[in-house]
Structure formats: structure tokens, C-alpha cells
Amino acid sequence: MRRALEILLPMSSVVLFVLAWQFYVDWNDIAPIYLPAPSAIVLALWEMIADGSLFVHLGATVLRIFVGFFLAAFFGILLGLLMGMSRLVARIADPWVAALYPLPKISLIPLLIIWMGTGESYKILISAISAFFPIVMSTHAGVRQIEPGLLKAARDLGASARQVQMKVVIPGAIPSIFSGLQLGMGVTIILIVAAEMIGGSSRTGMGYLLVHAGQVLETEKVFAALVVLAIMGAVIIKTQQWLDRVLAPWADLS
Numbered sequence: 001m002r003r004a005l006e007i008l009l010p011m012s013s014v015v016l017f018v019l020a021w022q023f024y025v026d027w028n029d030i031a032p033i034y035l036p037a038p039s040a041i042v043l044a045l046w047e048m049i050a051d052g053s054l055f056v057h058l059g060a061t062v063l064r065i066f067v068g069f070f071l072a073a074f075f076g077i078l079l080g081l082l083m084g085m086s087r088l089v090a091r092i093a094d095p096w097v098a099a100l101y102p103l104p105k106i107s108l109i110p111l112l113i114i115w116m117g118t119g120e121s122y123k124i125l126i127s128a129i130s131a132f133f134p135i136v137m138s139t140h141a142g143v144r145q146i147e148p149g150l151l152k153a154a155r156d157l158g159a160s161a162r163q164v165q166m167k168v169v170i171p172g173a174i175p176s177i178f179s180g181l182q183l184g185m186g187v188t189i190i191l192i193v194a195a196e197m198i199g200g201s202s203r204t205g206m207g208y209l210l211v212h213a214g215q216v217l218e219t220e221k222v223f224a225a226l227v228v229l230a231i232m233g234a235v236i237i238k239t240q241q242w243l244d245r246v247l248a249p250w251a252d253l254s
Contacts, residue, residue, distance in 0.1 A: 036220040041227065044220035053209075058228060060204035061192060064120065065236075068127030069188045073181060076132045080139025080180075084173070085165065090140070097136055105130040105191060109198050123195040123205075130191040131184030138180025142173030178244045185240060189233050206232075 018038045024030075025037040032040055048054035083090040083097075109126055116122040146169055196207025206229055213221035 033217055033219050036223055040220045041223045044218070045224040045227065048221065048224065054228065057204055057206050057209045057225075058232065061196065061206045062232070064123050064127065064192050064196075064205070065185075065188050068124045068192065069131055069185055071124070071128040072131035072135055072184055072188065076135030076180070076184065077139050077177060080136045080177070081143060081170070081173075083136070083140045084143025085169065093136075097133060097140075101133040101137065105187075106194055109195060113198075123192060126195050127188040127191045131188040134183040134187060135177075135180040138176045138183065139173060142176025142180075143169055145176065146172045182237065182240055182244075185236060186233075189229075189236070193229065 022038050025035055036044075045054070079089075079093060083093050105126060108129065109122075112122045112126055116125065193205070193207040193210075196205035197211050198207075206225055210222055210225045213219075213225065
């Protein structure tokens with residue numbers, strides 16, 4: 001019964017919200033250009049599915065998200081581990097990370113457009129840069145928070161430096177690394193869509209779809225695109241959390 005309630009209550013809240021939204025729009029006869037009814041949004045979404053335009057834009061955005069994210073994950077985890085294991089690397093990299101992390105990455109978009117144009121490279125780079133810093137900081141923090149007693153015990157038992165790193169340090173830092181990856185993924189999604197909205201010569205992506213629909217006052221398509229983005233983000237994050245539990249069950253992430 002408790003499990004059923006945990007599933008039904010969130011679904012019920014969504015259904016009630018949609019019904020209330022439909023009733024409010026119909027009762028007040030609000031023009032679709034200002035606030036379309038959920039039925040109109042579903043119709044617009046179906047039209048984009050039928051003509052294939054939704055899959056073109058969604059596919060382009062998802063591809064950019066994962067390319068930028070994997071670049072950030074690879075280099076971010078690598079640098080974070082090096083910073084955690086080497087005081088010299090930490091002293092060199094820490095001022096740069098501390099200075100660049102709080103910098104609003106979206107402010108780099110005009111500069112990157114000047115340098116790289118409005119093609120694919122600038123979108124992927126801005127998303128990779130944005131995800132890179134939270135991944136670095138989380139990985140570094142995870143390594144530094146390893147219990148010193150565990151390291152001493154491993155060395156006393158005859159473990160080599162490599163074995164200590166592979167068997168103690170990295171597994172112990174996994175929870176923080178996964179937290180950084182989840183945060184980095186969220187930032188990547190945001191910045192990819194923003195980059196598509198601000199500039200894009202390819203004329204593809206969910207960000208471009210949002211801007212184009214807004215320019216021609218197709219509010220139903222704007223809401224439909226927002227719904228798709230919300231579902232896409234939820235699916236990616238939940239899949240990432242599931243993979244975290246499968247790959248590292250000892251991390252006890254939920």
C-alpha cells in the first residue's frame with residue numbers, strides 16, 4: 001500500500017494540475033498566444049512528432065549534451081584525481097579552478113561565437129566547460145575526504161601506491177564523483193539549450209525550436225518544447241542515478 005501511494009500520489013498531483021490548467025484556460029477563455037490549454041499543447045506536440053521535426057531537434061540536442069558531458073567527465077575526473085593525489089598539482093590547479101568556477105559560463109558564449117562561430121564546436125565547448133568545474137571540485141573533494149586510517153591500513157598491509165589508489169582512493173571517492181557527474185549533467189543540459197537559443201548556424205536543437213516558435217508566436221510549440229525538455233532531463237538524470245547504483249552499489253546513492 002505504501003509503495004502504491006508513493007507511485008500514485010505524484011501521478012495524481014500531475015493529473016490534477018493539468019486538469020486545473022485546462023479548466024482555468026477554458027473558463028477564462030484565455031487566448032492561446034498567452035496561455036495555451038494542455039490539449040492544444042498535446043496537439044502541437046503530436047504534429048511535431050508526425051512531421052518528424054521533434055526528433056530532429058531533440059536528437060541534435062541530446063547528441064551535443066552527451067559529447068560535451070563525456071569530454072567534461074573525462075578531463076574533470078582526471079584532473080580531480082590528480083589534484084587529490086598530488087599536492088603539487090593541487091597547488092597549481094586550485095587557483096584556476098577557484099577563479100573560473102564561479103564565473104557565469106553563459107557569459108562566455110559571445111566570446112566563443114567570435115572565436116569559433118556558431119557551429120557545433122562552440123555549443124559542445126561551452127557545455128563541456130560548464131560541466132568540467134563541478135566534476136573537478138567534487139572529485140577532488142571526494143579524494144581528500146578519504147579516511148586517513150584506511151590509507152594507512154592499506155599501506156601497512158603491503159599495498160603499493162598504485163593499489164592504494166585503485167583499491168582505496170578511487171572507490172572511496174566514487175560517491176563524490178557521481179554527485180559531481182549529476183551536477184555536471186544538469187549544467188550541461190542548461191548550457192546546451194542556452195547555446196542553441198543564442199546562436200546556431202545549424203538551425204537544429206530544442207533551444208532553436210524554442211526561439212523560432214516564440215518568434216512566430218506559436219506558444220503551443222513553445223510549451224510543447226518545454227515539456228519535452230523537462231521529460232528529457234528527467235529521463236537522463238534518473239538513468240544516470242540508476243547507473244550509479246548499478247556500477248557502485250556501495251556508494252548508496254539514491
